[in-house]
Amino acid sequence: MSLCREIGLIAGVTVAVDGSRFKAVNTRDKNYTPGAIRLRMEQADASIARYLGMLDTADRQEDQVAEMRISRLSERLEALRRQMRELQTTERAVADAPDHQVSLTDPDARAMATNGKGTGMVGYNVQAAVDAKHHLIVVHEVTNVGHDRSQLANMARQTKEVTGADSLTVLADRGYFSGEEVVACEAAGVTPIVPKPLTSGAKADGRFGKQDFIYQPETDTYRCPAGEQLIWRFTTVENGLTLSRYWSSNCGTCAMKAMCTPSKQRRITRWEHEAVIEAMQRRLDEMPNAMRVRRSIVEHVFGTIKGWMGRDHFRTRRLANVATEMSLHVLAYNLKRAVVVLGTPALMAAIRG
Numbered sequence: 018m019s020l021c022r023e024i025g026l027i028a029g030v031t032v033a034v035d036g037s038r039f040k041a042v043n044t045r046d047k048n049y050t051p052g053a054i055r056l057r058m059e060q061a062d063a064s065i066a067r068y069l070g071m072l073d074t075a076d077r078q079e080d081q082v083a084e085m086r087i088s089r090l091s092e093r094l095e096a097l098r099r100q101m102r103e104l105q106t107t108e109r110a111v112a113d114a115p116d117h118q119v120s121l122t123d124p125d126a127r128a129m130a131t132n133g134k135g136t137g138m139v140g141y142n143v144q145a146a147v148d149a150k151h152h153l154i155v156v157h158e159v160t161n162v163g164h165d166r167s168q169l170a171n172m173a174r175q176t177k178e179v180t181g182a183d184s185l186t187v188l189a190d191r192g193y194f195s196g197e198e199v200v201a202c203e204a205a206g207v208t209p210i211v212p213k214p215l216t217s218g219a220k221a222d223g224r225f226g227k228q229d230f231i232y233q234p235e236t237d238t239y240r241c242p243a244g245e246q247l248i249w250r251f252t253t254v255e256n257g258l259t260l261s262r263y264w265s266s267n268c269g270t271c272a273m274k275a276m277c278t279p280s281k282q283r284r285i286t287r288w289e290h291e292a293v294i295e296a297m298q299r300r301l302d303e304m305p306n307a308m309r310v311r312r313s314i315v316e317h318v319f320g321t322i323k324g325w326m327g328r329d330h331f332r333t334r335r336l337a338n339v340a341t342e343m344s345l346h347v348l349a350y351n352l353k354r355a356v357v358v359l360g361t362p363a364l365m366a367a368i369r370g
């Protein structure tokens with residue numbers, strides 16, 4: 018990477034971080050979660066009941082055909098009972114697994130949700146930080162964690178280390194938003210730009226959202242849309258987060274209350290590091306095309322690599338092997354980008370030094 022920086026292939030100023038799910042050598046049929054086991058047990062139970070009913074009917078008929086049917090039905094019943102015993106064994110293994118999931122072909126692969134409905138897969142979550150200048154992959158990592166929420170600071174730190182950048186801006190989509198990750202990025206000297214998920218119940222119900230309340234640091238109060246002051250009431254620790262609550266005593270007589278809260282008063286919660294989140298929101302407001310830029314940097318990278326891999330993605334099993342396989346794809350991707358940007362003779366000359 019230092020050579021890439023020297024010859025201008027990466028700038029190490031802005032990177033886009035994204036994750037994509039890649040299929041493992043493990044079909045969905047060979048992946049078990051408590052829900053999947055329950056479903057398969059219910060299906061096996063229903064089949065057993067159906068065959069028992071058919072066996073009953075056949076028992077009442079005494080001809081040769083009935084005898085053949087009884088023997089066939091008994092075989093199927095035995096197979097179903099065997100399947101049920103296997104499911105019970107797998108159920109115990111799933112209960113004992115730390116994340117309550119078992120994959121039989123590739124034990125490290127995990128069932129993962131994807132964006133499209135009904136397109137969940139058993140696979141790995143590949144994270145990549147892509148440099149904005151020529152779209153080379155600066156850092157990548159293969160995980161079997163199904164979400165991106167805990168990846169931002171890790172990818173940002175690694176990128177900073179690899180590029181040796183003094184200041185680094187990291188763009189990521191709202192799937193990466195986590196207050197703790199944003200604070201960890203800032204602590205590592207990285208400037209994150211990540212939109213907040215749209216989870217405000219009030220906003221969804223057409224009432225004022227938290228962004229309609231302005232924090233006033235000089236007085237440690239919020240100003241609400243009606244111009245009232247919400248004052249600090251108490252601070253508490255919930256799930257390891259230090260949170261303060263603010264409210265006004267005048268909500269009961271407020272003309273705008275119907276647009277604000279169905280409760281006695283509207284309460285606003287403030288995290289101890291909320292200022293960091295507010296500063297990030299200001300950066301986002303100043304860069305309204307941030308997410309479009311992010312998409313243009315990173316999204317085609319995964320599409321290209323998946324195109325090379327074909328429909329089934331990984332060929333190897335277990336996390337360590339899959340990580341090596343991915344590294345080779347990333348190396349090939351970066352080499353191809355370098356050839357496109359510099360041309361083969363210039364790249365060869367730079368490598369020879």
Ligand code: SF4
Pocket residue numbers: 241242243244245265267268269271272273274277278282283
């Ligand atoms: S209900 Fe309370 S917080 Fe909401 S606008 Fe009225 S005074 Fe402000």
